[in-house]
Amino acid sequence: MKHLVLGGVRSGKSAFAQEQVVSSGKPVSYVATSQVWDEDMAERVRLHKANRPSDWQIIEEPLVLAEVLSSLNSPEQAVIVECLTLWMTNLLCLEDEDRLEEEKRALLRAVEDFEGDLVLVSSEVGLGIMPMNALARRFGDEAGVMNQMLAKLTDRVTFVAAGLPLPLKS
Template sequence: MKHFVLGGVRSGKSAYAENWATLREGNVTYIATTKLWTDDDGNVLDEGLLERVELHKQRRPTSWQLIEEPLELAVTLQEVADQYRGTPHTVIVECCALWITNLLCDEPRKDIKQYKNALLEVLLSVDCDVVLVSAEVGLGIMPMNKLAREFSDELGSLNQEIAQKCDKVTFVSAGLPLSLKGE
């Protein structure tokens, strides 16, 4: 089963996706896309993001395999699926919004269309359960700067494409899930 979970910041989407994964049969692999940007001395530039990462780590079961991959999401998802082929397994991808941010900000700049298409192809081909988490960008106003508009456009289109390909889509707001597609 492919399950897409989206919602706003601090909506409870990650906790919902993690809980869903615990109800599946077999082991769980958590693919974290967060990239902690650092200065030349290796100091993390965004302490608030570091705190969020730590909260996620504390909440997850220690038995889950963790893979931190900020860019090569399709390759990593395929490798995990191949590793567990034939056995029940669930993969959590957390989160598509941070992944798009990484693609937009990495130097040299990545071909986002190529990366998105690769992810969508792999998503359809893997035989394990996958739950993807993403931020919903379609409820706010049009951003005023070019990079923010590009982010909204890229993530909005990715969210639509993932939703079309998934068996189940859940929107989470205030910690409450609303089923948009599927059982």
């Protein structure tokens, strides 16, 4: 089962995604894509770590996500990736268009080929006002297109708002 979980900041998407991966009954690998650049992000990471079961395998990888998914590809494995929009931010900040395109294509192949249970967490960023700067607009465009492509490759898509899961595809 492949499941894309979308939502805004503090929507409850992480907790919902964790419930989904636990329900598989399989060993869980948690792939964290964030990078800590300031105290606020350090606190967010600390809170996420505190809310995860201690028996989960934790893999921190901000860029080569497809490579990690390929290494974990097994029908006996459950994987949660948090979060695809942070991963996209990391790639955009490299300012390397070839690398960005290569990593996006590789991720889509890795998701398509994945044989275990996979829960992908991504922010839905297109519900607010049009951003005022070019990088923020580019981020919204890239994240929106990536979410659409992943929605086609996954069996389930759930939007989480106010802690409430809203099935979009099942």
